[in-house]
Amino acid sequence: METKRDRKAWLRGGTAVCEPPPKPVNGPRRLVLLGAPGVGKGTQAELLAAKLGACQLSTGDIFRGAKSLPPGERSPAMTAALDYMRRGELVPDDTVVDLVAERVGCLRCTGGFLLDGFPRTVAQAGALEDLLKKHNLKLDAVLSYELRIDEVVARLAGRRTCPACKAVFHIETRPPKVQGVCDHCGGALYQREDDRPESIRVRMAAYEKSTAPLADYYRNQGLLIPVLAEGAPEVIFQRTLKALNGRKAAAKT
Ligand code: AP5
Numbered sequence: 334m335e336t337k338r339d340r341k342a343w344l345r346g347g348t349a350v351c352e353p354p355p356k357p358v359n360g361p362r363r364l365v366l367l368g369a370p371g372v373g374k375g376t377q378a379e380l381l382a383a384k385l386g387a388c389q390l391s392t393g394d395i396f397r398g399a400k401s402l403p404p405g406e407r408s409p410a411m412t413a414a415l416d417y418m419r420r421g422e423l424v425p426d427d428t429v430v431d432l433v434a435e436r437v438g439c440l441r442c443t444g445g446f447l448l449d450g451f452p453r454t455v456a457q458a459g460a461l462e463d464l465l466k467k468h469n470l471k472l473d474a475v476l477s478y479e480l481r482i483d484e485v486v487a488r489l490a491g492r493r494t495c496p497a498c499k500a501v502f503h504i505e506t507r508p509p510k511v512q513g514v515c516d517h518c519g520g521a522l523y524q525r526e527d528d529r530p531e532s533i534r535v536r537m538a539a540y541e542k543s544t545a546p547l548a549d550y551y552r553n554q555g556l557l558i559p560v561l562a563e564g565a566p567e568v569i570f571q572r573t574l575k576a577l578n579g580r581k582a583a584a585k586t
Contacts, residue, residue, distance in 0.1 A: 338382075339498070343390050343439045344398045346432070351388070358386040361445030362577070363470060365452070365556075367547055368478030370536040371489035371528075372562050373569065375501050377478065378449045380570040387445035390436075392429055392453075393418075394499050397525075401496070421527050421535030423453060423543055430460040441468055454543045458550055474580055475551040476573060480562040482537065489533055493522040507566060 341349040362385050366374040378389040396418050399411045407415075410431075414424040433440075433451060440446060452458040465471060491504040493513075497520035502509045509516050527536065551557040558576045562569055 338388065340388060340390075340394075342442075343388065343436055344395060344499075346395075346435050355388060355442050355444035356386055357443035358445060361385075361443065362387050362447075363440075363445050363465075363473050364577075365448045365472060365475040365551070366450075366478065367475055367544070367551070368562065369480070369482070369485050369540050369544075370533070371485045371492070372478045372480050373488065373566065374449050374478060376507070376566050377476070377570060377573060378447045379500065380566065381447055381573065384570075384574070385445060385447075387447050388439060388442050389447050389449055390439055390451070391449040391499070392424075392432065392451040393449075395432055396424065397494075397496075397499070419526060419532070421532035421539065423539045426454055426456045426460070429453070429457060433461070434464060437464060437468065440465065440470060452547065455546060455550055458547055472556055474558050474577065475547075475556045476576070477548050477551075477557055477559045478562040478569070479559055484563070485537075486533060489528050492525065492528055494525055495520040495522055 338355065339352050342351050362381075364381070364387070366378055368374050375389070375391060378391070381387065382389045396411075396414055399407055400415055404412065410428045414428050417424045429451065448461075452461050488503065488506075491506070493502045493504060493509075494500070495502075495515035495518065498515060498518040500515055500517050501507075502515075502522060509522065513522050514520070515522060526532070548557060548559075558580060560569065560573050560576055564572075
């Protein structure tokens with residue numbers, strides 16, 4: 334089994350430290366991954382993290398992690414956030430921004446970062462910009478994954494997730510080596526409750542209304558890189574690397 338960084342600093346917050354610790358990387362990449370729920374952002378973030386050494390920072394993973402805490406140990410804001418998530422609605426901006434601000438050390442990570450699922454509204458994007466400015470950091474690029482909606486829904490329906498290390502599989506297109514068992518840590522895979530059809534409909538509507546406008550927001554800043562999300566994960570991954578390298582080369586000339 335390959336060792337995946339546990340991302341404790343991100344998932345738990347507070348004084349938690351990641352194991353193994355991130356390796357400092359020359360020219361760390363600081364990227365945002367945009368796209369509809371289920372388009373494959375988490376899958377690409379995992380592949381990019383392994384290649385670039387940057388950490389996958391998913392706000393959804395923080396909420397799912399909090400679900401395993403006893404109710405008495407959750408803050409009222411987190412309990413409310415889990416209800417929004419269960420219904421497929423967006424968690425209020427203030428709650429999400431506070432969670433990210435508490436983990437600002439992850440934005441300063443020497444390995445760089447891959448923000449997956451944040452920002453999700455223009456207000457969140459503004460808050461991220463302020464946070465980065467305060468720490469003299471800048472985004473390198475925003476990858477926007479694009480796919481037909483019926484294909485996205487098929488991806489969500491077959492998704493299976495590891496509750497321990499958060500790795501993502503698909504029963505047909507990315508099956509684990511042993512059915513129902515995580516390749517990385519041996520955890521028992523499960524189906525997310527927001528992957529039920531009624532929650533999927535709400536999530537897609539929230540995406541169209543609140544998150545899709547972010548493409549224009551980042552296009553206007555010259556940061557947006559559209560990536561076609563058709564094909565196998567490895568094909569999309571190679572497409573992503575090509576687009577990122579093309580952008581780096583263009584920046585040098
Ligand atoms: P979050 O966890 O961020 O979910 P999401 O954005 O809805 O995205 P998903 O994780 O569902 O999909 P993905 O694009 O990562 O796809 P994946 O790689 O898994 O958020 C969940 C909830 O938390 C939100 O609804 C909200 O309530 C709350 N929340 C989180 N952040 C928030 C924020 N900032 N503000 C407000 N609320 C927030 O792939 C999907 C499936 O497809 C997998 O099975 C995978 O194996 C398969 N697959 C991937 N690529 C391919 C491929 N190329 N071909 C075939 N299958 C593929």
